[in-house]
Amino acid sequence: MxxxxxxxxxxxxxxxxxxxxxxxxxxxVASEVTLFGTFIGTYYYLRFTDLHWxxxxxxxxxxxxxLVLAGVLATTSLPMQLAAxxxxxxxxxxxxxxxxxxxxxxxxYLGYEVHDYVHQLHASQPQDNxxxxxxxxxLGADHAHVGVGILLGIWLLWKLGxxxxxxxxxxxxxxxxxxxxxxxxxxxxxxxxxxxxV
Amino acid sequence: xxxxxxxxxxxxxxxxxxxxxxWLMTTDHKRIGLLYxxxxxxxxxxxxxxxxxxxxxxxxxxxxLLGPATYDExxxxxxxxxxxxxxxxxxxxxxxxxxxxxxxxxxxxAFPRMNALSYxxxxxxxxxxxxxxxxGMAPNAGWFDYVPLAxxxxxxxxxxxxxxxxxxxxxxxxxxxxxxxxxxxFKLRAPGMSFNRMPLFCFAFLAxxxxxxxxxxxxxxxSIFLFLDRNVGTHFFDVAHGGSALxxxxxxxxxxxxxxxxxxxxxxxxxxEIIPAFTQRRVVAFPLVAVAELLVxxxxxxxxxxxxxxxxxxxxxxxxxxxxxxVVVIPSTIQVFAWCMTFITGNAxxxxxxxFIAGFIFMFxxxxxxxxxxxxxxxxxxxxxxxxVVAHFHYIIFGAAxxxxxxxxxxxxxxxxxxxxxxxxxxxxxxxxxxxxxxxxFPMHLVGLDGMPRRQYTYxxxxxxxxxxxxxxxxxxxxxxxxxxxxxxxxxxxxxGPVAGPDPWHGATLEWTIPSPPPEYNFAVxxxxxxxxxxxxxxxxxxxxxxxxxxAMVLEQGHEQPVSSTVDGWWREIVEMPxxxxxxxxxxxxxxxxxxxVLLHLYTVACFAAGAVGLTLLGWHGEEPQxxxx
Numbered sequence: 001m002x003x004x005x006x007x008x009x010x011x012x013x014x015x016x017x018x019x020x021x022x023x024x025x026x027x028x029v030a031s032e033v034t035l036f037g038t039f040i041g042t043y044y045y046l047r048f049t050d051l052h053w054x055x056x057x058x059x060x061x062x063x064x065x066x067l068v069l070a071g072v073l074a075t076t077s078l079p080m081q082l083a084a085x086x087x088x089x090x091x092x093x094x095x096x097x098x099x100x101x102x103x104x105x106x107x108x109y110l111g112y113e114v115h116d117y118v119h120q121l122h123a124s125q126p127q128d129n130x131x132x133x134x135x136x137x138x139l140g141a142d143h144a145h146v147g148v149g150i151l152l153g154i155w156l157l158w159k160l161g162x163x164x165x166x167x168x169x170x171x172x173x174x175x176x177x178x179x180x181x182x183x184x185x186x187x188x189x190x191x192x193x194x195x196x197x198v
Numbered sequence: 199x200x201x202x203x204x205x206x207x208x209x210x211x212x213x214x215x216x217x218x219x220x221w222l223m224t225t226d227h228k229r230i231g232l233l234y235x236x237x238x239x240x241x242x243x244x245x246x247x248x249x250x251x252x253x254x255x256x257x258x259x260x261x262x263l264l265g266p267a268t269y270d271e272x273x274x275x276x277x278x279x280x281x282x283x284x285x286x287x288x289x290x291x292x293x294x295x296x297x298x299x300x301x302x303x304x305x306x307x308a309f310p311r312m313n314a315l316s317y318x319x320x321x322x323x324x325x326x327x328x329x330x331x332x333x334g335m336a337p338n339a340g341w342f343d344y345v346p347l348a349x350x351x352x353x354x355x356x357x358x359x360x361x362x363x364x365x366x367x368x369x370x371x372x373x374x375x376x377x378x379x380x381x382x383x384f385k386l387r388a389p390g391m392s393f394n395r396m397p398l399f400c401f402a403f404l405a406x407x408x409x410x411x412x413x414x415x416x417x418x419x420x421s422i423f424l425f426l427d428r429n430v431g432t433h434f435f436d437v438a439h440g441g442s443a444l445x446x447x448x449x450x451x452x453x454x455x456x457x458x459x460x461x462x463x464x465x466x467x468x469x470x471e472i473i474p475a476f477t478q479r480r481v482v483a484f485p486l487v488a489v490a491e492l493l494v495x496x497x498x499x500x501x502x503x504x505x506x507x508x509x510x511x512x513x514x515x516x517x518x519x520x521x522x523x524x525v526v527v528i529p530s531t532i533q534v535f536a537w538c539m540t541f542i543t544g545n546a547x548x549x550x551x552x553x554f555i556a557g558f559i560f561m562f563x564x565x566x567x568x569x570x571x572x573x574x575x576x577x578x579x580x581x582x583x584x585x586x587v588v589a590h591f592h593y594i595i596f597g598a599a600x601x602x603x604x605x606x607x608x609x610x611x612x613x614x615x616x617x618x619x620x621x622x623x624x625x626x627x628x629x630x631x632x633x634x635x636x637x638x639x640f641p642m643h644l645v646g647l648d649g650m651p652r653r654q655y656t657y658x659x660x661x662x663x664x665x666x667x668x669x670x671x672x673x674x675x676x677x678x679x680x681x682x683x684x685x686x687x688x689x690x691x692x693x694x695g696p697v698a699g700p701d702p703w704h705g706a707t708l709e710w711t712i713p714s715p716p717p718e719y720n721f722a723v724x725x726x727x728x729x730x731x732x733x734x735x736x737x738x739x740x741x742x743x744x745x746x747x748x749x750a751m752v753l754e755q756g757h758e759q760p761v762s763s764t765v766d767g768w769w770r771e772i773v774e775m776p777x778x779x780x781x782x783x784x785x786x787x788x789x790x791x792x793x794x795x796v797l798l799h800l801y802t803v804a805c806f807a808a809g810a811v812g813l814t815l816l817g818w819h820g821e822e823p824q825x826x827x828x
Contacts, residue, residue, distance in 0.1 A: 030411060042419065046445065130436070
C-alpha cells in the first residue's frame with residue numbers, strides 16, 4: 001500500500017471502488033424494500049386469515065392493463081442505465097436525451113395510474129374492508145415511490161444542465177439505481193395486487 | 199519542527215465555526231456525539247423519574263399517588279423513553295458517533311451532514327413525544343401498544359397518534375444513523391484495516407446498524423397502519439371488517455425482538471473494548487466473537503413470535519419459535535465464555551469500568567437464564583404479563599445494556615475530557631448501583647411467580663406482595679443514588695480531575711493513539727493498521743510519527759479522508775468531506791412541522807411543510823462536496 005501513497009497522494013493507477021454516495025442509495029433502497037416487504041407480508045397475512053379475497057361486493061382488480069403498464073415502466077431501467085453510462089463517458093447530451101425519454105414514459109405511467117387510482121376510489125374505498133385498506137395503501141405507496149423517482153429525475157436533469165462534475169456522475173448512477181429498485185418493486189407490487197383476481 | 203507545521207495546517211483546515219452557530223451547523227462526529235450524549239442524558243433523567251414515580255406508587259398496597267390513567271401514561275412513556283430515546287441514541291448516537299470513526303482511523307463519518315440531520319431529527323422526535331406528556335395526552339397503551347386497546351374506539355384522543363407519529367419520526371433518525379454507520383464501517387476504515395483487523399466494537403455496531411436498518415421498517419409500517427385505522431377509517435386491525443388484531447403484534451415483534459439485540463449488542467461492543475484494556479490481553483477467540491455479534495442480530499430476526507405464546511397460535515408455530523429462540527443461546531454463550539476466558543488468562547485490574555463489565559456479565563447471565571425459561575411454553579403462558587417478565591427484561595436491558603454504558607462512560611471519560619475520574623467514588627458508585635439494581639429487580643421474579651400482573655397501578659393487601667414491592671422501591675432509590683454519585687464524580691472530575699494524557703489505560707485501539715480530547719481532524723497522520731489492537735503495534739505507531747515529520751499521509755489540503763476497499767481495506771482514493779452546513783437543522787425543523795400538522799389533521803398544510811422539506815433538500819444538494827468518482 002505504502003508504495004503508491006508516498007507523499008500522501010495516491011497514484012491514479014489504483015482501481016476505483018464504488019462511490020460512497022452509491023452506498024448511501026443502496027442503504028435507502030434496502031430500507032424501502034424492507035418496508036414494502038412488510039406491506040406485502042401484511043397483504044398475504046390478511047388474505048390467509050380471510051375467507052373471501054377480495055370480499056363480496058368489492059370489485060376484483062384488473063389484471064392485464066396494470067401488468068402491461070408496469071412492464072412498460074420497467075423498460076425505463078434501460079435508458080436510465082444508459083444515461084449513467086453516458087455520463088461516465090462524458091457524453092452529456094446523450095445522457096440528457098435518455099433522461100428525458102425515461103422521464104416521459106415514467107410521467108405518463110404515473111399520470112395514468114393516478115387517474116386510475118382516483119377512478120377506482122369511486123367503486124370502492126379503503127374504508128370498506130381490510131382488503132381495500134391494504135390494496136390502496138400498497139398501491140399508493142408504490143405510486144409515491146414512482147413520484148419521488150420522477151422528482152429525482154427532474155432534479156438530475158436540471159443539475160446536468162449545468163455541466164458535469166464527479167458529484168453529478170455519482171448522482172446519475174444513484175438515481176439510476178433507485179429506478180431499477182422502484183421498477184422491480186412496481187412489478188412485484190402489481191403482481192401481488194393482481195394475484196387476487198387470478 | 200515539521201510535525202508542528204503539519205498539525206497547524208490541519209488545525210486551520212478543520213477549525214469549526216466559533217460559538218453556538220458552530221454547534222448548530224456542526225458536522226463533526228465528536229460534537230454530534232456530545233450533542234446526542236447531553237440530550238439522551240436529559241431523556242434518561244425523564245425516564246428515570248417516571249420509573250421512580252411508578253416504584254413510589256407501588257411501595258405498598260392500595261396507594262393513590264398516581265391514578266390509574268396517569269400510571270398508564272407513565273409506564274408507557276418510561277418504556278418508550280428508555281428504549282427509543284435513551285439506549286438506542288446513547289449507544290449508537292453518542293458512543294458510536296464519538297468513537298467509531300476514531301476506532302477505524304477515520305476523520306469523520308461517511309455522510310457528515312446526514313449525521314447531523316439524524317441528531318436534529320432525533321431531538322425533534324424527543325420534543326414531539328414529550329409534548330404529549332405536558333399536554334396530558336401521553337401514549338397510554340404500553341410501549342408495545344396492542345390493538346384493540348390502542349384503536350380509536352378504546353383510546354380516543356391524540357395519545358396513540360403521538361405514539362404512531364413519534365415512533366415513525368424517531369425511526370427516521372435511527373435509520374439514518376444506521377445507514378451512516380454501515381457505509382462508514384465499509385468504506386472509511388484506515389488503509390490496511392481489513393475486516394479481520396477491525397476492532398470488535400465496530401463489529402458490534404455493524405450488527406446493531408444492520409438490525410436497525412432492517413427491523414425499523416416493520417415498526418414504521420405497523421405505525422402507519424394504526425394511524426390510518428385511527429384517523430382515516432381503514433380496517434387493518436379491525437376483525438369485524440376482515441382485519442386482524444394479531445397482525446399488530448406480529449409486525450411489532452418482527453421489529454421488537456431484533457430491537458432487544460440492537461439494544462444490547464453495542465453494549466457487547468463496549469465490553470469487548472474495556473476487557474482487553476484492563477486485562478492487557480487480546481480477546482479470546484476473536485473471529486468467533488465477531489461472528490457471534492453478527493449472528494445474535496441475524497438470529498434475532500427469526501424469533502419474534504416467542505413474545506406471543508399466549509395468543510393461541512398453532513402448536514407448530516409455537517414450537518418453531520421456541521426452538522429458534524434456543525439457538526440464540528449459542529452465540530450469546532460464545533461471547534460470555536470468551537469474555538470470561540479473557541479475564542482468567544489475562545492480568546485483570548478491576549478498575550471501575552471493568553467492575554461494570556463484570557457486573558454486566560453477571561446480570562446478562564442471570565437475565566439470560568430466565569430468558570431460557572420462557573422457551574418452556576407452558577411456563578411462559580403461566581408467567582406472561584406478570585412481574586417475572588418485567589424482572590427478566592430489566593436484567594437484560596438495565597443489566598446488560600446500561601451497565602456497559604456506565605462502564606463506557608468511565609472508560610472513555612479521559613479520552614473525551616482529557617481528565618481522569620476519581621477511582622474510589624467510581625468503585626463505590628458501581629457497588630451501590632449493583633446492589634440497588636439487584637434489590638430492585640430480583641424480588642420482581644418472586645412476585646411474578648406469585649402472580650402479580652404488570653401494568654397495574656396498584657394491588658390489594660393480603661396477597662403477600664407488599665414486602666417484595668417495598669424492597670424493590672428501596673432498590674430503585676439506591677440505584678438512583680448510585681447513578682447520581684456516578685454523574686457527580688464525572689462532573690467534578692471534568693473540572694478538577696488529574697490530567698489524563700492520551701492513553702491512561704494502555705488501551706488497545708486507535709482512539710488511544712491521539713491526544714485527549716481529540717483534535718477536530720482526529721488523526722494528524724492517516725494511521726497504519728496491521729492488527730485489531732493497533733495501539734499495541736508499537737512499530738506502526740513509530741512509523742506514523744516518522745510520517746508526520748515528513749508530512750506523508752497527512753492529507754492537509756482540505757477536509758480530506760481516504761476511502762478504502764470494502765473488504766480488504768485497501769487504499770482506493772482521497773475524498774473531500776463536507777464542511778459545516780445549516781441544512782441539517784433546517785431540514786429537521788421542516789420535518790418536525792410535517793409531523794406536527796399531520797398530528798393536527800391539517801393534511802394540506804402538512805403537504806406544504808413536505809414541500810419545504812423538498813426545497814431544503816434542493817438547497818442541501820446545491821453545495822457539491824468533492825465526492826469520489828464512481
